[in-house]
Amino acid sequence: MENREFIAKRIAKELKDGDVVNLGIGMPTMVANYIPKDVNVMLQAENGILGVGPKAGEGEQKSDCIDAGGNYVTTVKGTSFFDSSFSFCIIRGGHVDITVLGALEVDEEGNVANWMIPGKKVPGMGGAMDLVVGAKKVILAMEHVNKNGAPKIVKKCRLPLTAVNVARTIVTEMAVIDVVPKKGLVLKEIAPGLTVEDVQNATEAKLIISPDLKVMEV
């Protein structure tokens, strides 16, 4: 299984029936494909939809129904539309249960950097800063190391931050790690075939091993 698919599948298991969920662009969006049939979540798109359905097929694409990535989407039973101002009342006001976002770096204090690399073209933060500050739970969907093999889970973020002390769970192809305030990074699950040492070696920050350490299942 491809890393991205594995991560998305594992995150899907974090969603509970009735949750309001906002999925970021890219890998986080893939989470929607793996939500169990008996778990009903309301997907929010920050451009103004609550109740995003599957992508729209040919012939059902409507210019008045796109998601925050600009894709044509369908709606579910019980969908509602609203403007950006109300959308961010929902987000910043703590009415989103879970947001899943990618990250460039995350550190021991739950600080997240996911929107810019100095010297490179800046796409802008979009709704990411509001989402990580406002959502009840922030889950990071990220590969454990970057393209050069360097750890992305670090002692202290070096890139410009998206927000301070907001990440609660980190899911990578190697592990599930909880960020516990005033404690640090707690290793909860490791991928099949890996050792704790493998994970620690790919992680700059020191990991606290959970007494309940499990093998990741997807």
Added chain:
Amino acid sequence: MENREFIAKRIAKELKDGDVVNLGIGMPTMVANYIPKDVNVMLQAENGILGVGPKAGEGEQKSDCIDAGGNYVTTVKGTSFFDSSFSFCIIRGGHVDITVLGALEVDEEGNVANWMIPGKKVPGMGGAMDLVVGAKKVILAMEHVNKNGAPKIVKKCRLPLTAVNVARTIVTEMAVIDVVPKKGLVLKEIAPGLTVEDVQNATEAKLIISPDLKVMEV
């Protein structure tokens, strides 16, 4: 003609085609009865209507269509409904051209007191403070003196204020007076049969006589 009717009629002449107008409860509401046929104004009710029509008759009363005084009203062509939060965006944001309100006192600086008398039962300010601060033009509809014959147009308000420096035009049964910032109260019109001295004697504040002084016409 009764004082209140005379005042309401005179104020109706201040409204221009296309104006957005909020009329306070009581005498200000009467202004609606005298708006010329060729002048189309949009009446706003702060509880959430733009385009308030005449009072609803028997059989056309709907619980979902009341004005800010709790009266059943009709709507006009082009009416829109909205919630209190948006209603006060309209009001505080400067999108109401004229508000007409009663006053207990008004002074040389345009300060207005219209919501409480210490020691008496306090009805609350309702939307009055937002309206006088937010509307582009504040017109006061008031009798020139109080029940005891004491002037209500004073040098300096003694009652708790509704807002500072907001009144622009005062219409009473005796006169039309403009409040000119950093100048004072300019007497623009006097009621038929009265002298400037009559008006000044009923006014605590010093009146500046307009070079264009006219007789009030309704």
Added chain:
Amino acid sequence: MKNKITSAQEAISMIKDGDSIMVGGFLTGGHPEHLVAALLNENSAGNLTIISNDTGTQELSIFQLVKSGRVKRIFASYIGSNPETGRLLMTKEATVQLFPQGTLAEKIRAGGAGLGGFLTPVGVGTIVEEDKRKIEIDNKEYLLEMPLKANVALIKAHMADETGNLVINGSSRNFNIVMATAADYVIAEVDEYVKAGEIDPNHVNVPGIFVNAIVKVG
């Protein structure tokens, strides 16, 4: 999907001593009379805080509730239609705090929207500014007003669907929408109840995620 429909008695049973309760409506318009009647008659919680634009009128159950001695604190804007609230203010049997109507609506919106407060020019130079922080920007003074939240909101809508989506018509929207966003537990009294998908997503005034319990009346 959790079934949100319930009885007024059952819904109201979760109100406890010391709770703060937002009550939607503007005078009789959009007022959740059945829910307040249930709170009055089927629940004995005391030491309550009531947040309401006007605390209703003498014909409504909220008049009896205010009179019952169970309400220790009231936040409102206009209380002239409920003499009992006025009496409590005079006798100081309860704390009655009055706000400009737009400020009250915006405080509740800010509570639901995760804002730390807002700056308004309304109330500057009046007794409304007492004990409030003033902030000057470009030589203009503003009051810093704080957000307002509550444990429970009692609101009125025309229609609900199974997911809790609400439609509120005409002038009945008033405070019902913002209050739905600013309370931990939201109970909606509705005239009609329909299946999920029967409300046009464009016509939803309150997304279902905000609504915890629905009581159908009539």
Added chain:
Amino acid sequence: MKNKITSAQEAISMIKDGDSIMVGGFLTGGHPEHLVAALLNENSAGNLTIISNDTGTQELSIFQLVKSGRVKRIFASYIGSNPETGRLLMTKEATVQLFPQGTLAEKIRAGGAGLGGFLTPVGVGTIVEEDKRKIEIDNKEYLLEMPLKANVALIKAHMADETGNLVINGSSRNFNIVMATAADYVIAEVDEYVKAGEIDPNHVNVPGIFVNAIVKVG
């Protein structure tokens, strides 16, 4: 009643050198393409400020406008879909200021709503807080964000009536509603134009008083 319907060329002709222009839409959704095309091709005003969530995509006329050198300042949130905006940010050929999306929406709402600013927890501890006042309340830090207004707003709606009332469907509402409240002159591009009274007052998204000119396309 003034007839608000006009051509794109005529409507756009009032834009002058140095104007600030809000452009509604989220990527392609609810974007006023015909109005921006008219601004690009039928108007030569320069030194413009553009306020837009994302400055559109490469397929839209706004891409050419940003590229034209006529835009000296941009306020946006996400610019990854318009590489020309990213280029201007890198080369500093224009001032490009980025805001969290919810903050941008709220700044525009505050501009239209007559607020002096608002406190948001979003951006604290990031470069977004640079040059901004921080205010601490109950040991939590907030950024004081200022209101944003503009000379002109170009917005997109599905339908307008003769009074200017607008209906905006689905995910196309986004920034169009708040922008309509925050600009001195508002031009709406619409697909359908109907008589006053044909839009249900419950379904109006932007009251007609905010709309100065209507351009029917298609």
